[in-house]
Amino acid sequence: MQKSNHLSRRTFLAGAATAALAGAASRALATTDATPVTPNPAEPAVLEEFPYGDVELTGGPLKAQYDRVHASYLALSNDRLLRVYRERTGRPAPGTPMGGWYGRNGFVPGHSLGQYISGLARIGRTTSDPDCHAKVAELVEGFAATMGPKDVVFAAPNAQNLWPCYILDKHLIGLMDAYQLSGVQQAFELLPRVYHGATPYIPQHGHDRIGKSKPPYDETYILPENLFSAWQLTGDRAMHQRAVAYLLNRDYFDPLARDQDVLPGKHAYSHAMALSSAAKARLVLGEEKYLATIQNAWEFLRTGQQYASGGWGPNELFVQPNQGKLYESLTTTHDHFETPCGTYAATKLARYLLRATGESRYADNLERVVFNALLMVKEPDSNGDYFYYSNYAADAQKGYYPQKWPCCSGTLVQGVADYVKNIYFRSHNGLAVTLYAPSRIRFSSTARPSPSNSTQPTRNLKI
Numbered sequence: 001m002q003k004s005n006h007l008s009r010r011t012f013l014a015g016a017a018t019a020a021l022a023g024a025a026s027r028a029l030a031t032t033d034a035t036p037v038t039p040n041p042a043e044p045a046v047l048e049e050f051p052y053g054d055v056e057l058t059g060g061p062l063k064a065q066y067d068r069v070h071a072s073y074l075a076l077s078n079d080r081l082l083r084v085y086r087e088r089t090g091r092p093a094p095g096t097p098m099g100g101w102y103g104r105n106g107f108v109p110g111h112s113l114g115q116y117i118s119g120l121a122r123i124g125r126t127t128s129d130p131d132c133h134a135k136v137a138e139l140v141e142g143f144a145a146t147m148g149p150k151d152v153v154f155a156a157p158n159a160q161n162l163w164p165c166y167i168l169d170k171h172l173i174g175l176m177d178a179y180q181l182s183g184v185q186q187a188f189e190l191l192p193r194v195y196h197g198a199t200p201y202i203p204q205h206g207h208d209r210i211g212k213s214k215p216p217y218d219e220t221y222i223l224p225e226n227l228f229s230a231w232q233l234t235g236d237r238a239m240h241q242r243a244v245a246y247l248l249n250r251d252y253f254d255p256l257a258r259d260q261d262v263l264p265g266k267h268a269y270s271h272a273m274a275l276s277s278a279a280k281a282r283l284v285l286g287e288e289k290y291l292a293t294i295q296n297a298w299e300f301l302r303t304g305q306q307y308a309s310g311g312w313g314p315n316e317l318f319v320q321p322n323q324g325k326l327y328e329s330l331t332t333t334h335d336h337f338e339t340p341c342g343t344y345a346a347t348k349l350a351r352y353l354l355r356a357t358g359e360s361r362y363a364d365n366l367e368r369v370v371f372n373a374l375l376m377v378k379e380p381d382s383n384g385d386y387f388y389y390s391n392y393a394a395d396a397q398k399g400y401y402p403q404k405w406p407c408c409s410g411t412l413v414q415g416v417a418d419y420v421k422n423i424y425f426r427s428h429n430g431l432a433v434t435l436y437a438p439s440r441i442r443f444s445s446t447a448r449p450s451p452s453n454s455t456q457p458t459r460n461l462k463i
């Protein structure tokens with residue numbers, strides 16, 4: 001390893017057959033020219049993500065939070081998590097009711113089970129903690145036991161009015177991560193059953209979010225990313241078709257691709273999250289318009305919506321840009337950024353953009369939102385109290401959301417588990433360092449032709 005005094009994210013480590021990089025050493029990796037990689041739409045990937053398990057945190061504040069989140073979610077009671085599903089079946093349902101959003105009469109009963117499974121599987125693969133994998137397997141088995149012969153996958157009897165797409169999205173990622181990261185074979189077998197069990201409750205075609213007063217209050221447009229991934233894993237064509245049907249093209253992705261700012265007034269988190277579906281659609285369908293969609297959306301977010309922290313969406317809405325609305329919001333609300341959910345969406349988008357372009361500005365923004373937003377959330381307690389909104393008002397205090405087990409309880413564990421995905425990427429000439437954090441990576445450098453020189457596809461794009 002050589003050290004350089006002129007370091008930036010544009011520096012790459014090249015040629016190492018195997019590298020173990022730790023701590024501050026990761027700041028000093030430069031053996032090649034610092035030329036940024038040129039975006040090339042013909043080549044779907046400039047940078048590649050490393051899989052869970054290749055990177056681990058070794059110290060510092062990110063690891064400290066990671067370890068606390070690891071312990072907190074590992075300590076959740078399986079009986080409590082499964083209770084709302086067991087209650088629907090009439091089966092014995094031990095454990096104290098969870099209440100809040102998750103409970104039987106909650107806002108979205110059972111909504112985040114898949115996210116807890118997902119986060120634990122990711123942490124289990126990264127840390128090799130057998131307790132995480134065991135818990136993932138027990139939760140999958142416990143959930144499967146409640147589905148019955150009709151493959152009922154929702155906790156609420158009136159599931160069609162209680163966010164079925166939102167919950168299905170979480171179920172899918174939980175099962176995919178349980179299978180791929182924790183090795184739970186049952187999760188793979190459940191994927192098509194869960195999808196087809198959900199279809200009577202979800203619409204044929206996607207739509208933008210509509211108000212609470214007129215159910216279904218749901219977010220079809222966040223689903224394509226995980227539907228495409230589930231199709232890639234299972235080969236079930238119906239999932240692919242539904243993913244295509246749910247792409248929010250006319251009202252959102254297409255105008256963004258034409259550089260029209262259609263963000264103002266939209267629900268912030270879910271529409272930021274939907275950009276991951278556009279990015280996934282580009283990889284699966286090969287339609288380059290989606291690169292323009294996510295690049296332009298990212299620029300609109302950066303220039304018209306962001307606070308200094310990297311957060312956005314006062315009262316969960318994108319504002320009209322360049323009218324002082326963000327400044328005004330500092331005194332008109334305390335609900336400035338839906339932090340774990342919003343950060344999860346922002347970091348996923350940043351990684352898709354890094355993969356597609358290799359441009360370091362996306363890593364700069366990723367760093368901003370990780371360190372200023374997700375890292376500073378209040379620690380969860382053991383009974384459903386979670387951090388939700390960052391408060392940027394002059395009299396700001398850091399507190400829990402009034403209702404237990406909110407959406408951000410699901411994205412907190414996923415987003416923190418993904419810290420290891422944000423630090424390094426594989427480039428055509430070695431390694432790109434995209435986030436500075438004490439960490440270690442073990443990887444084999446298999447020479448891969450430069451995208452600009454390649455005449456043949458060099459990789460499988462499916463993730």
Ligand SMILES: [Zn+2]
Nearest residue numbers: 338341407408
């Ligand atoms: Zn949330």
